[in-house]
Amino acid sequence: MSKLSDMNTPIYWAEGHPGRLNRESWTLELSGACENPRTFSWQELQSLPLSTVEGRLTSVTRWSVFGRWTGIRLSHILKEVKMKDSCKYLRFWSQRLIYDTSIPLEIALREKSLIAWAFDDELLDENYGGPLRGFIPYLWGYKSAKCVVKIELMEYYIPGYWELRGYTDSGEIEAGACVDVNDDGKLKVIAGGNEVIDFVKVNER
Numbered sequence: 001m002s003k004l005s006d007m008n009t010p011i012y013w014a015e016g017h018p019g020r021l022n023r024e025s026w027t028l029e030l031s032g033a034c035e036n037p038r039t040f041s042w043q044e045l046q047s048l049p050l051s052t053v054e055g056r057l058t059s060v061t062r063w064s065v066f067g068r069w070t071g072i073r074l075s076h077i078l079k080e081v082k083m084k085d086s087c088k089y090l091r092f093w094s095q096r097l098i099y100d101t102s103i104p105l106e107i108a109l110r111e112k113s114l115i116a117w118a119f120d121d122e123l124l125d126e127n128y129g130g131p132l133r134g135f136i137p138y139l140w141g142y143k144s145a146k147c148v149v150k151i152e153l154m155e156y157y158i159p160g161y162w163e164l165r166g167y168t169d170s171g172e173i174e175a176g177a178c179v180d181v182n183d184d185g186k187l188k189v190i191a192g193g194n195e196v197i198d199f200v201k202v203n204e205r
């Protein structure tokens, strides 16, 4: 059990549930447009400076969950591999290489964009994308790939799993009705855009 499951946060697996995964032997490959492509072990990632950010994961299917996400800033890991100027997008690959999604570099470099392993101080389990997942609070949840094994530094954009099936390439959040997972699933209204989004204050009467 975890806070995410206690709140009944929905669990999505386009490619099917991955089953039990081994955190200790997990690796994350960074490759593509960089001077020092390399594979980080779980232990090496733990030794990098970690960040905790507050933010929400918001699904295009209209629910949103807020909390403290801990991991490594993408901006930091890109420095570790010496990103080339030609890098324009990051392409995230989930285990088994069925699910992928890409985001523009500009959004990856923002302070709340992480490769995350904990929510509210609890390690993420497989249901919620552990050992490692993307956390990109600026865009729809399909841009936050779960169980990430590889990040490719790309010079051009490639539509991913959901983008090929009709969801937008930009992943920009559209304002409208949205379930607040933290507030017992109450239906509220969320702001749109690709900045830090939140529920719109509505005057209660």
Ligand SMILES: Nc1nc2c(c(=O)[nH]1)N[C@H]1C(S)=C(S)[C@@H](COP(=O)(O)O)O[C@H]1N2
Pocket (backbone or CB within 6 Å): 009, 010, 011, 012, 013, 014, 015, 057, 058, 059, 060, 094, 095, 099, 127, 128, 129, 140, 141, 142, 143, 144, 145, 146, 147
């Ligand atoms: N590997 C993988 N990552 C994924 C998905 C998926 O199906 N497979 N679904 C995405 C979608 S649509 C959303 S809204 C979030 C949901 O995260 P959760 O299942 O942890 O709540 O994960 C995203 N990452």
Ligand SMILES: [Mo]
Pocket (backbone or CB within 6 Å): 012, 058, 059, 060, 061, 141, 142
């Ligand atoms: Mo989603």
